Amino acid sequence: MRSINSIIFLLIISISISSCKDFAEKKENKIEDAVKKEQLATAELRKVSLNIEGMTCEIGCARTIQSKLSKTEGVKFAEVSFADKNGIVEYDVSLISENQIVQVVEKIAGGDLYKVTETVSVK
Numbered sequence: 001m002r003s004i005n006s007i008i009f010l011l012i013i014s015i016s017i018s019s020c021k022d023f024a025e026k027k028e029n030k031i032e033d034a035v036k037k038e039q040l041a042t043a044e045l046r047k048v049s050l051n052i053e054g055m056t057c058e059i060g061c062a063r064t065i066q067s068k069l070s071k072t073e074g075v076k077f078a079e080v081s082f083a084d085k086n087g088i089v090e091y092d093v094s095l096i097s098e099n100q101i102v103q104v105v106e107k108i109a110g111g112d113l114y115k116v117t118e119t120v121s122v123k
Contacts, residue, residue, distance in 0.1 A: 043092040047122035050087040054114040058082040
C-alpha cells in the first residue's frame with residue numbers, strides 16, 4: 001500500500017513539473033512571437049530583383065537558391081524563377097544588405113555555380 005502511494009505521489013509530481021515546463025515554453029513562444037511582430041512592424045523592407053546566371057534546372061537550382069535565401073536572417077520573402085533566370089527578394093535593410101544577399105546566392109554550392117549579374121531595386 002505504501003509503495004502504491006509513493007508511485008502515485010511521484011506520478012503527480014512528474015505531471016506537475018511537466019505542466020510547468022510546458023507553460024513556461026508556451027509563454028516564451030508568445031514573447032518571441034510578439035518580438036517578431038514588433039520587428040516586422042518597425043522593419044524597413046525593400047525588394048530587389050536579381051538576374052542569376054548558372055541555373056540549369058528548376059528544382060535543383062532555383063529551389064535551392066530560393067530555400068537558402070528564405071532561411072537567411074533578414075530576408076522576409078524570396079522567389080526564384082529558373083525560366084526567367086531571376087529572383088525577387090524582400091528584405092529588412094537593418095538586418096541584411098543587397099550585397100550580402102548577392103553573396104548568399106554566389107556562395108551556394110561552394111561559390112562555383114551561380115553568379116548574380118545584375119540587381120535592380122523594385123518598388
